[in-house]
Amino acid sequence: MIKLYGTPPTRALRVIWLLNELGIEYEMLPVGLLQGENKQQAFLTLNPAAKVPVLVDGSLVVTESAAIQLYLAEKHPQAGFIPEAVEGRAQMYRWIFFLVTEIEQPLWRIARHTFVYPKEKRLPQDIDLARQECLDMVAVLDRHMEEREFMVANRLSVADFTAAYTLDWANEEKMLDGTPRLREYLRSMYARPTAPPTIAEARAAL
Ligand SMILES: N[C@@H](CCC(=O)N[C@@H](CS)C(=O)NCC(=O)O)C(=O)O
Numbered sequence: 001m002i003k004l005y006g007t008p009p010t011r012a013l014r015v016i017w018l019l020n021e022l023g024i025e026y027e028m029l030p031v032g033l034l035q036g037e038n039k040q041q042a043f044l045t046l047n048p049a050a051k052v053p054v055l056v057d058g059s060l061v062v063t064e065s066a067a068i069q070l071y072l073a074e075k076h077p078q079a080g081f082i083p084e085a086v087e088g089r090a091q092m093y094r095w096i097f098f099l100v101t102e103i104e105q106p107l108w109r110i111a112r113h114t115f116v117y118p119k120e121k122r123l124p125q126d127i128d129l130a131r132q133e134c135l136d137m138v139a140v141l142d143r144h145m146e147e148r149e150f151m152v153a154n155r156l157s158v159a160d161f162t163a164a165y166t167l168d169w170a171n172e173e174k175m176l177d178g179t180p181r182l183r184e185y186l187r188s189m190y191a192r193p194t195a196p197p198t199i200a201e202a203r204a205a206l
Contacts, residue, residue: 006052008202
Protein backbone atom coordinates (compact mmCIF):
# COMPACT_ATOMS: atom_id res chain seq x y z
CA MET A 1 0.00 0.00 0.00
CA ILE A 2 1.14 3.55 -0.71
CA LYS A 3 2.78 5.24 2.28
CA LEU A 4 2.47 8.95 2.92
CA TYR A 5 4.90 10.46 5.40
CA GLY A 6 3.50 13.65 6.89
CA THR A 7 0.15 14.63 8.33
CA PRO A 8 -2.19 17.64 8.16
CA PRO A 9 -1.81 20.62 8.41
CA THR A 10 1.51 20.30 6.51
CA ARG A 11 1.80 20.26 2.74
CA ALA A 12 0.82 16.59 3.05
CA LEU A 13 -2.68 18.06 2.56
CA ARG A 14 -1.87 18.60 -1.12
CA VAL A 15 -1.15 14.91 -1.50
CA ILE A 16 -4.12 13.76 0.58
CA TRP A 17 -6.37 15.73 -1.75
CA LEU A 18 -5.16 13.79 -4.80
CA LEU A 19 -5.30 10.46 -2.96
CA ASN A 20 -8.92 11.22 -1.99
CA GLU A 21 -9.89 12.33 -5.50
CA LEU A 22 -8.39 9.20 -7.01
CA GLY A 23 -9.81 6.89 -4.34
CA ILE A 24 -6.38 5.47 -3.51
CA GLU A 25 -5.90 3.64 -0.22
CA TYR A 26 -2.84 4.72 1.68
CA GLU A 27 -1.14 4.54 5.02
CA MET A 28 -0.37 7.89 6.64
CA LEU A 29 2.78 7.94 8.75
CA PRO A 30 3.28 10.88 11.11
CA VAL A 31 6.73 12.47 11.24
CA GLY A 32 7.30 14.51 14.39
CA LEU A 33 8.77 17.75 13.06
CA LEU A 34 8.85 19.37 16.50
CA GLN A 35 10.65 16.31 17.86
CA GLY A 36 13.17 16.42 14.98
CA GLU A 37 12.13 13.06 13.53
CA ASN A 38 12.60 14.54 10.05
CA LYS A 39 16.31 14.99 10.82
CA GLN A 40 16.88 11.38 11.84
CA GLN A 41 18.82 9.17 9.46
CA ALA A 42 15.92 6.86 8.67
CA PHE A 43 13.88 9.80 7.36
CA LEU A 44 16.82 11.54 5.68
CA THR A 45 17.30 8.42 3.58
CA LEU A 46 13.82 9.07 2.17
CA ASN A 47 14.19 12.83 1.87
CA PRO A 48 17.64 14.37 2.33
CA ALA A 49 15.88 17.75 2.52
CA ALA A 50 14.31 16.60 5.84
CA LYS A 51 10.82 17.69 4.81
CA VAL A 52 7.37 16.20 4.52
CA PRO A 53 5.48 15.08 2.57
CA VAL A 54 7.17 12.00 1.13
CA LEU A 55 5.28 9.40 -0.86
CA VAL A 56 6.54 5.83 -1.09
CA ASP A 57 4.92 3.71 -3.77
CA GLY A 58 6.66 0.33 -3.88
CA SER A 59 10.31 1.04 -4.62
CA LEU A 60 9.59 4.62 -5.74
CA VAL A 61 10.17 7.49 -3.33
CA VAL A 62 8.80 10.89 -4.35
CA THR A 63 9.28 14.14 -2.46
CA GLU A 64 7.96 17.66 -3.19
CA SER A 65 4.24 17.96 -2.69
CA ALA A 66 3.39 19.31 -6.15
CA ALA A 67 5.55 16.64 -7.85
CA ILE A 68 3.72 13.98 -5.84
CA GLN A 69 0.38 15.41 -6.97
CA LEU A 70 1.52 15.23 -10.61
CA TYR A 71 2.84 11.69 -10.17
CA LEU A 72 -0.46 10.44 -8.74
CA ALA A 73 -2.48 12.16 -11.46
CA GLU A 74 -0.25 10.75 -14.20
CA LYS A 75 -0.46 7.29 -12.72
CA HIS A 76 -4.27 7.48 -12.83
CA PRO A 77 -4.97 9.14 -16.20
CA GLN A 78 -8.62 8.02 -16.15
CA ALA A 79 -9.36 10.86 -13.71
CA GLY A 80 -8.35 13.38 -16.40
CA PHE A 81 -6.41 15.69 -14.06
CA ILE A 82 -3.59 16.11 -16.61
CA PRO A 83 -4.62 18.01 -19.77
CA GLU A 84 -4.22 15.88 -22.87
CA ALA A 85 -2.90 18.59 -25.16
CA VAL A 86 0.69 19.70 -24.69
CA GLU A 87 -0.51 23.32 -24.66
CA GLY A 88 -2.85 22.55 -21.76
CA ARG A 89 -0.06 20.79 -19.90
CA ALA A 90 2.22 23.77 -20.47
CA GLN A 91 -0.38 26.03 -18.83
CA MET A 92 -0.88 23.59 -15.97
CA TYR A 93 2.88 23.49 -15.24
CA ARG A 94 3.07 27.27 -15.56
CA TRP A 95 0.46 27.77 -12.85
CA ILE A 96 1.80 25.06 -10.55
CA PHE A 97 5.26 26.64 -10.67
CA PHE A 98 3.72 30.07 -10.20
CA LEU A 99 1.88 28.86 -7.11
CA VAL A 100 4.83 27.16 -5.44
CA THR A 101 7.40 29.83 -6.28
CA GLU A 102 5.55 33.15 -6.44
CA ILE A 103 2.80 32.62 -3.87
CA GLU A 104 3.95 29.86 -1.55
CA GLN A 105 7.51 31.10 -1.05
CA PRO A 106 6.55 34.48 0.43
CA LEU A 107 4.03 32.66 2.64
CA TRP A 108 6.79 30.34 3.80
CA ARG A 109 9.07 33.33 4.51
CA ILE A 110 6.31 34.84 6.64
CA ALA A 111 5.95 31.56 8.55
CA ARG A 112 9.71 31.28 9.04
CA HIS A 113 10.07 34.79 10.41
CA THR A 114 6.94 34.42 12.56
CA PHE A 115 7.38 31.06 14.27
CA VAL A 116 9.84 28.72 12.52
CA TYR A 117 13.17 30.51 13.07
CA PRO A 118 14.42 31.05 16.60
CA LYS A 119 13.43 34.53 17.83
CA GLU A 120 16.88 36.07 17.31
CA LYS A 121 16.89 35.14 13.62
CA ARG A 122 13.45 36.53 12.77
CA LEU A 123 13.39 39.59 10.50
CA PRO A 124 10.17 41.60 10.74
CA GLN A 125 11.16 43.63 7.63
CA ASP A 126 11.21 40.44 5.59
CA ILE A 127 7.66 39.71 6.67
CA ASP A 128 6.58 43.09 5.26
CA LEU A 129 8.43 42.47 1.98
CA ALA A 130 7.05 38.93 1.65
CA ARG A 131 3.52 40.13 2.39
CA GLN A 132 3.66 42.70 -0.42
CA GLU A 133 5.26 40.24 -2.87
CA CYS A 134 2.55 37.71 -2.10
CA LEU A 135 -0.25 40.26 -2.51
CA ASP A 136 1.14 41.33 -5.90
CA MET A 137 1.18 37.72 -7.12
CA VAL A 138 -2.28 36.99 -5.68
CA ALA A 139 -3.52 39.92 -7.78
CA VAL A 140 -2.03 38.29 -10.90
CA LEU A 141 -3.80 35.02 -10.09
CA ASP A 142 -7.02 36.89 -9.42
CA ARG A 143 -6.91 38.47 -12.88
CA HIS A 144 -6.22 35.06 -14.41
CA MET A 145 -9.36 33.67 -12.77
CA GLU A 146 -11.62 36.33 -14.28
CA GLU A 147 -14.48 34.38 -15.90
CA ARG A 148 -12.80 31.06 -15.18
CA GLU A 149 -14.00 28.21 -13.04
CA PHE A 150 -10.72 26.29 -13.11
CA MET A 151 -7.09 27.27 -13.43
CA VAL A 152 -6.47 25.68 -16.83
CA ALA A 153 -8.39 24.61 -19.94
CA ASN A 154 -11.88 24.91 -18.42
CA ARG A 155 -11.58 21.73 -16.43
CA LEU A 156 -10.16 20.46 -13.18
CA SER A 157 -6.46 19.70 -13.30
CA VAL A 158 -3.64 19.19 -10.83
CA ALA A 159 -3.14 22.97 -10.85
CA ASP A 160 -6.49 23.39 -9.04
CA PHE A 161 -5.45 21.07 -6.23
CA THR A 162 -2.12 22.86 -5.87
CA ALA A 163 -3.96 26.18 -5.96
CA ALA A 164 -6.60 25.32 -3.37
CA TYR A 165 -4.13 24.40 -0.63
CA THR A 166 -1.87 27.37 -1.46
CA LEU A 167 -4.80 29.80 -1.44
CA ASP A 168 -6.09 28.34 1.80
CA TRP A 169 -2.69 29.17 3.28
CA ALA A 170 -2.81 32.65 1.70
CA ASN A 171 -6.29 33.12 3.13
CA GLU A 172 -5.00 32.22 6.59
CA GLU A 173 -2.54 35.09 6.16
CA LYS A 174 -5.36 37.45 5.11
CA MET A 175 -3.97 37.72 1.58
CA LEU A 176 -7.35 37.13 -0.09
CA ASP A 177 -9.30 39.86 1.71
CA GLY A 178 -9.39 42.01 -1.45
CA THR A 179 -10.13 39.17 -3.88
CA PRO A 180 -13.68 37.81 -3.46
CA ARG A 181 -13.26 35.84 -6.69
CA LEU A 182 -10.39 33.81 -5.26
CA ARG A 183 -12.26 33.31 -1.99
CA GLU A 184 -15.22 31.96 -3.96
CA TYR A 185 -12.92 29.65 -5.97
CA LEU A 186 -11.40 28.42 -2.71
CA ARG A 187 -14.83 27.83 -1.23
CA SER A 188 -15.93 25.83 -4.28
CA MET A 189 -12.79 23.67 -4.20
CA TYR A 190 -13.19 22.87 -0.50
CA ALA A 191 -16.90 22.11 -1.08
CA ARG A 192 -15.83 19.01 -3.00
CA PRO A 193 -16.67 15.87 -1.01
CA THR A 194 -13.10 14.70 -1.58
CA ALA A 195 -11.51 17.84 -0.15
CA PRO A 196 -9.12 17.36 2.75
CA PRO A 197 -9.50 19.47 5.88
CA THR A 198 -8.56 23.11 5.56
CA ILE A 199 -5.40 24.23 7.36
CA ALA A 200 -7.53 25.79 10.11
CA GLU A 201 -9.56 22.59 10.53
CA ALA A 202 -6.42 20.47 10.64
CA ARG A 203 -4.82 22.76 13.23
CA ALA A 204 -7.97 22.66 15.36
CA ALA A 205 -7.90 18.85 15.28
CA LEU A 206 -4.30 18.64 16.58
N1 LIG B 1 8.88 22.20 -1.28
C1 LIG B 1 8.51 21.20 -0.31
C2 LIG B 1 8.38 21.88 1.04
C3 LIG B 1 8.08 20.90 2.13
C4 LIG B 1 8.12 21.54 3.50
O1 LIG B 1 8.74 22.59 3.71
N2 LIG B 1 7.48 20.87 4.46
C5 LIG B 1 7.48 21.34 5.83
C6 LIG B 1 6.14 21.02 6.48
S1 LIG B 1 4.79 21.75 5.59
C7 LIG B 1 8.57 20.60 6.59
O2 LIG B 1 8.69 19.40 6.47
N3 LIG B 1 9.36 21.33 7.36
C8 LIG B 1 10.35 20.76 8.18
C9 LIG B 1 11.59 21.59 8.21
O3 LIG B 1 11.70 22.52 7.37
O4 LIG B 1 12.45 21.32 9.06
C10 LIG B 1 7.19 20.53 -0.71
O5 LIG B 1 6.34 21.19 -1.32
O6 LIG B 1 7.01 19.34 -0.43
